[in-house]
Amino acid sequence: MSGEARIAWDPQARRFAPLHQEEAGIMSVAMAGALVESLPACDPVGLRRILTARTAAEAEPFRRAAEQVLLQHCGDSVRLRGLIEFSNRCVCDCHYCGIRRSNRRVGRYTLSLADIVETARWCATKGYGSVVLQAGERRDGRFVAFVEQAVCAIKAATRTPHQPEGLGITLCVGEQTADTYARWFHAGAHRYLLRMESFSPALFGRLHPPAQTHAARLACLRMLKEIGYQVGTGVMIGLPGQTPDDLVEDLLAFRDLGVDMLGMGPYIPHVDAPLEGQGEIASDAVRLQMALNMITAARLLMPTLNIAATTALQALAGDGREQGLRHGANVIMPQVTPPRVRKLYTLYDGKPCLDDNPEQCASCVEGRIRSVGRRVLWHAWGDSRHYAERMRVGPAQEDLR
Ligand code: 5AD
Ligand code: FES
Numbered sequence: 449m450s451g452e453a454r455i456a457w458d459p460q461a462r463r464f465a466p467l468h469q470e471e472a473g474i475m476s477v478a479m480a481g482a483l484v485e486s487l488p489a490c491d492p493v494g495l496r497r498i499l500t501a502r503t504a505a506e507a508e509p510f511r512r513a514a515e516q517v518l519l520q521h522c523g524d525s526v527r528l529r530g531l532i533e534f535s536n537r538c539v540c541d542c543h544y545c546g547i548r549r550s551n552r553r554v555g556r557y558t559l560s561l562a563d564i565v566e567t568a569r570w571c572a573t574k575g576y577g578s579v580v581l582q583a584g585e586r587r588d589g590r591f592v593a594f595v596e597q598a599v600c601a602i603k604a605a606t607r608t609p610h611q612p613e614g615l616g617i618t619l620c621v622g623e624q625t626a627d628t629y630a631r632w633f634h635a636g637a638h639r640y641l642l643r644m645e646s647f648s649p650a651l652f653g654r655l656h657p658p659a660q661t662h663a664a665r666l667a668c669l670r671m672l673k674e675i676g677y678q679v680g681t682g683v684m685i686g687l688p689g690q691t692p693d694d695l696v697e698d699l700l701a702f703r704d705l706g707v708d709m710l711g712m713g714p715y716i717p718h719v720d721a722p723l724e725g726q727g728e729i730a731s732d733a734v735r736l737q738m739a740l741n742m743i744t745a746a747r748l749l750m751p752t753l754n755i756a757a758t759t760a761l762q763a764l765a766g767d768g769r770e771q772g773l774r775h776g777a778n779v780i781m782p783q784v785t786p787p788r789v790r791k792l793y794t795l796y797d798g799k800p801c802l803d804d805n806p807e808q809c810a811s812c813v814e815g816r817i818r819s820v821g822r823r824v825l826w827h828a829w830g831d832s833r834h835y836a837e838r839m840r841v842g843p844a845q846e847d848l849r
Contacts, residue, residue, distance in 0.1 A: 492696045498745040499692050502734060507741055507775075514744040514776035521751040522778050526817045527830025529578040529618060530571035530784040530806075531759075533793040534559045534598070538584025540622065541657050542645075543726075544684065546718035546794045547584055553720050557789045558583075561594070565601045567784050567806075568615060572606040574810055575826035578616030580641070580781055585622030592628050595621060599635040608827070616829035618680070623664060626671045633675050638829075640672045641680040641711055647701040648694045651687065655723065669705060678835040680709030680754075685742050686735030687715045688727030695738075699745055702753075708835040709779070710746055710753055713760030714739040716796035736764040740775040747776030754779050754832035762800045770820045779830070782806075782813045 501507035535558035536547045547554055559567075568579050581598060603614040618639035619632055629640070644665055646652050652662040672679045683698045702710060714735040717724040729735065743755055756779040757772025765771065769780060784806045785793065791802055801809055817824055 492693070492700070495696045495699055495745050495749070496692050498748070499695050499738065499741045501741055502737060504737065507737060507744065510741070510744045510748070511775050514747040515774060517751045518747055518776050518778060522754075522833055524822050525778070525825035525830070526773060526822050527578070527754065527779045527825050527828070528576040528813070529580045529616075529779065529781045530567070530574075530576045531580050531582060531781040532559075532564060532567050533582050533785040533790070534564050535583040535586075536789075536793050537586060539587065540585045540660060542660070542721075543655050543657075543723040544645075544687070544715060544718065544721050544796075546721055546796060547792075548721060551720045554794070555792050557792050559786065559789065561598055561601060563786060564598050565605050567786065568602040569605050570806060571784055572608055572611065572615050575610070575824075576615075576782070576784075577611065577825065577828040577830055578618060578639075579784075580618040580620055581637075582620040582641075587624060587628070592624070592631065595619065596631055596635045599632060599637050603636040610827035611829075613829075616831070623660075623668045626675070629668075629672055629677070630675050633677060637677070639678040639680065639709065639831075641682070641709065642668055642672065643682040643684075643711065644669070644698075644701070646683050646687065646690065646694060647698045648690075651690055651694055654689065655687065669707070673706070678708040678832060679705075680711055681705070681707050682711040682713075682756075682758075683742075684715040685712060685739040686730050688723065688729050695742060699742070699749055702746060703750055706834075706838065708753060708832040708838070709756070710743075711756040711758055712739060712742050712746070713758035714764055716760055716763055716798065718794070718796045732764045736761065736768060736771075739764075740771055743772055743775045743777050750834065752833040752837060754830070754834075756781060759783070759800060760796065763796065763798045767816075770816050773817065773820050773822055780813060780817065782809045784809065 498510045501510065536554065537556050537558060538547050538549055541548045541550050571579050579602065581595070599617055602617060606615040616639065617637045618641055619637045620641040622642065642665070645655055649662045669679060669681060681702065685695065715729065730738065739761060746753065746755055755777045757769040757777035759781070761768030761772045783790070783801045787803065787805050804812070814824055
């Protein structure tokens with residue numbers, strides 16, 4: 449018997465079901481096509497099936513479908529965001545993270561305003577249409593004012609004939625008050641990334657100290673959306689104790705929240721973070737495949753989102769980000785943090801590109817994008833189509849989607 453067609457779309461039940469539970473195996477290309485057709489009703493069984501593919505061969509029909517959906521809805525261009533990790537000072541103590549507050553073994557730094565603006569200007573000259581300002585979390589008044597100043601200064605310094613509005617700015621600096629988010633939005637930041645890490649309250653609780661709550665994080669995501677940001681979130685994949693059902697819950701939460709962007713990557717242990725060694729994790733190869741499967745499933749479920757091929761993918765395989773693009777991602781965040789401080793921003797062990805200068809990263813990244821048959825979208829913000837659509841239709845109809 450061939451390995452084809454062991455799970456099928458049941459139009460009456462409106463769900464995917466294994467034809468025979470015990471032999472649910474490789475899904476045929478035709479079946480993957482049916483999955484795509486059935487997206488609006490896509491249910492947990494179909495998603496779970498995608499997420500549990502353990503080899504590239506098993507995942508291939510889904511990957512191909514996701515790539516087609518991406519090309520059809522978002523085109524073949526890849527959007528660049530220069531990633532500026534401007535400070536590793538952090539008040540949080542996430543159990544998985546290498547720059548958590550209680551890690552005393554890492555030297556702390558904050559780039560000067562001049563360094564940040566200079567780096568952003570370099571991005572504008574290169575044609576990267578946007579930057580991401582990422583840092584550890586702080587909520588003190590000095591920090592809030594510093595970020596506001598940095599956003600204003602970048603906007604003023606990066607207006608070019610190609611981009612008269614200046615670079616697009618994404619912030620990734622954690623949980624803040626609504627006032628702070630609004631202040632930064634009015635200064636000119638128009639996207640915000642705040643990863644939920646896991647939408648499962650139980651798993652979130654195991655990953656964070658009691659002071660950091662699932663409810664507070666979720667409330668921040670809602671605030672950001674209300675203020676008018678393009679909102680991105682994401683989760684780590686392959687965490688100890690995480691199940692495929694947790695990941696299905698994450699996917700459905702992305703959709704229900706109506707986020708515009710996703711940044712997801714494999715969990716990678718850090719030697720000075722206490723989650724290391726707490727519970728079994730799958731091998732690097734399997735965690736990488738799981739992360740690629742999440743990108744695929746997210747693209748199939750939400751065709752118009754911007755999805756990043758993250759650096760963590762590249763930490764597990766040299767071509768991890770290219771694989772991310774092939775599985776449905778359309779954003780890459782080239783590292784532009786000044787090399788002298790890069791080693792201090794180690795969220796996890798084995799972070800790539802630590803020794804390359806931004807110039808090397810730039811030529812490398814374009815080649816990598818071309819190698820998978822895609823092209824770079826130069827000098828553009830590259831907003832998510834999902835955001836453009838929700839701004840046009842307004843919130844009432846958007847909720848119907
Ligand atoms: N492995 C993978 N990703 C990590 N992050 C932090 N620590 C790790 C780790 N050990 C990710 C989190 C966070 C982002 C800035 O980096 O998802 O939101
Ligand atoms: Fe929370 Fe670094 S301390 S992600």
